[in-house]
Amino acid sequence: MSKPITEFIEKYYLHFNAAALVDASKGYVAHLKDGGKMMITLAGAMSTAELGKILAEMIRQGKVDFISCTGANLEEDLMNLVAHSHYERVPHYRDLTAQDEWDLLERGLNRVTDTCIPEEEAFRRLQKHIVEIWKDAEAKGERYFPHEFMYKMILSGVLEQYYEIPRENSWMIAAAEANLPIVVPGWEDSTMGNIFASYCIKGELKATTMKSGIEYMTYLADWYTKNSGGKGVGFFQIGGGIAGDFPICVVPMLYQDMEMHDIPFWSYFCQISDSTTSYGSYSGAVPNEKITWGKLDITTPKFIVESDATICAPLMFSYILEN
Numbered sequence: 587m588s589k590p591i592t593e594f595i596e597k598y599y600l601h602f603n604a605a606a607l608v609d610a611s612k613g614y615v616a617h618l619k620d621g622g623k624m625m626i627t628l629a630g631a632m633s634t635a636e637l638g639k640i641l642a643e644m645i646r647q648g649k650v651d652f653i654s655c656t657g658a659n660l661e662e663d664l665m666n667l668v669a670h671s672h673y674e675r676v677p678h679y680r681d682l683t684a685q686d687e688w689d690l691l692e693r694g695l696n697r698v699t700d701t702c703i704p705e706e707e708a709f710r711r712l713q714k715h716i717v718e719i720w721k722d723a724e725a726k727g728e729r730y731f732p733h734e735f736m737y738k739m740i741l742s743g744v745l746e747q748y749y750e751i752p753r754e755n756s757w758m759i760a761a762a763e764a765n766l767p768i769v770v771p772g773w774e775d776s777t778m779g780n781i782f783a784s785y786c787i788k789g790e791l792k793a794t795t796m797k798s799g800i801e802y803m804t805y806l807a808d809w810y811t812k813n814s815g816g817k818g819v820g821f822f823q824i825g826g827g828i829a830g831d832f833p834i835c836v837v838p839m840l841y842q843d844m845e846m847h848d849i850p851f852w853s854y855f856c857q858i859s860d861s862t863t864s865y866g867s868y869s870g871a872v873p874n875e876k877i878t879w880g881k882l883d884i885t886t887p888k889f890i891v892e893s894d895a896t897i898c899a900p901l902m903f904s905y906i907l908e909n
Contacts, residue, residue: 587908589908589909590908591901591904591905591908592905592908592909595607595608595611595901595905596608603891603892603893606889606890606891606892607891607893607898607901607902608905609889610856610889610891610902611901611902611905611906612905613854613856613887613889614820614822614854614856614902614906615905615906615909617817617820617853617854617887618649618906620817621816621817622816622817622818622819622820622853622854623651623652623813623817623818623819623820624649624650624651624652624819624820624821624822624854625650625651625652625653625654625819625820625821625822625833626641626644626650626652626653626654626822626823626824627653627654627655627821627822627823627824627825627829627830627833628653628654628655628656628659628824628825628829629655629656629659629823629824629825629826629827629828629829629830630659630824630825630895631658631659631662631698631699631701632655632659632824632825632895632896632899633658633659633660633661633662633663633665633666633757634662634665634666634698634701634703635701635896636666636755637757637824637895637896637899637900638663638666638755638756638757638758639755639900640899640900640903640904640907641757641760641903642754642755642756642757642759642760643754643760643903643907644903644906644907645757645760645761645764645766646760646764647907649903649906649907650766650822651766651767651813651819652766652767652768652769652806652809652819652833653761653766653767653768653769654768654769654770654771654806654829654830654832654833655768655770655829656770656771656772656773656776656827656828656829657732657770657772657773657774657775657776657777657778657779658776658777659829660732660733660736660758660768660770660773660776660778661712661736661776661777661778662703663756663757663758664712664736664739664740664745664756664758665703665708665709665712666708666751666756667745667748667749667750667751667753667755667756667758667759668707668708668711668712668745668748668749668750669703669704669707669708669711669748669750670750670751671750672704672707672708673701673702673703673704674695674701674702674704675700675701675702676690676697676700676701676702677700679697679699679700690702694706709777709781711745711748712739712745712778713778713781715739715742715744715745716735716736716739716778716781717781717785719735719738719739719742720735720782720785720791720795720796721790721791723735723795724791724792724795728795729794729795729796729797730795730796730797731768731770731796731797731801731802731805732770732773732778732779732796732797733761733768733769733770734797735796736758736762737761737762737765740758740759740762741762741763767805767809769802769803769805769806769832769833770802771799771802771828771829771832771833772799772828772832773796773799782796799832802832803832803836803839806833806836807836807839807840807844810836810837810840810849811840811846811849814849814850814853815850817853818850818851818852818853818854819850819852819853820852820853820854820855820856821833821834821852821854821855821856822854822856823855823856823857823858823859824857824858824895824899825858825859825895826857826859826861830857834852834876834881835881837849837850837851837852837880837881838879838880838881841880842880851880851881851882851883851886852881852882852886853883853886853887854886854887855873855876855882855886855887855888855889856888856889856890856891857873857889857890857891858890858891858893858895858898858899858902859890859891859892859895860892860893860894860895872890873886873888873889873890874888
């Protein structure tokens with residue numbers, strides 16, 4: 587079997603962050619081969635960066651067992667799916683004036699670095715269908731998590747009329763088809779979260795129709811307790827923030843607050859981040875700091891790739907898929 591990415595990075599990625607990338611990729615592969623499971627966390631604008639093209643294949647090939655992501659990453663994969671041709675790229679975004687930014691807003695374009703998401707085609711296409719699913723669940727007295735509502739929308743087929751990219755390039759389609767466990771901490775600050783809140787304010791939906799963040803934590807705790815035996819569960823963190831901090835805390839919560847003193851630590855840890863270590867920075871904290879919080883063990887394999895995840899994650903995932 588040809589392994590072009592493996593051969594390339596093992597030949598040329600020999601020192602510094604490049605070597606860390608190789609070591610972390612090898613550690614990921616070894617963890618899975620030893621029977622371990624892996625969580626991937628997605629912060630930043632990874633879905634808008636179209637990481638789904640390769641993350642979907644990781645899901646299909648069983649290289650990821652659980653995802654924690656921001657509400658933005660949950661929905662923006664689907665936005666790209668249904669409105670890709672309406673996106674606009676702004677390569678010279680650093681040169682934009684305040685007036686230029688206002689003009690983008692007036693055109694219904696919401697900018698994420700060099701990429702503008704079209705509000706009407708992306709947000710509203712999803713809103714039309716997801717609101718119906720929310721209301722239908724409430725009428726039946728049913729409650730679901732944010733990702734479960736998204737799964738229902740995907741699997742119903744109502745979005746297929748809008749598909750503008752190959753379905754195999756959507757990580758959310760792959761996740762829905764696999765019924766992959768997901769937690770979406772802080773979902774309320776996403777576009778769909780804002781829309782849901784607006785319907786609650788208008789009295790058209792009840793907040794309780796959407797399962798809460800606390801319920802996400804108990805859902806994760808149950809999953810971790812059932813799946814952390816043997817080689818254990820690894821933690822592959824892209825970026826920082828709540829997508830990483832929320833799920834990693836399940837271990838000290840179970841150990842300290844539930845007094846489950848036999849609960850295993852995370853058994854592999856890697857973070858891709860361009861955040862530098864500074865006073866109070868969680869995203870830039872070195873892995874060893876997590877030992878003091880009861881998240882990682884002294885012996886947990888720990889890696890940090892201090893670079894751009896949009897460059898590094900596809901390389902690492904390619905290596906993992908080849909091996």
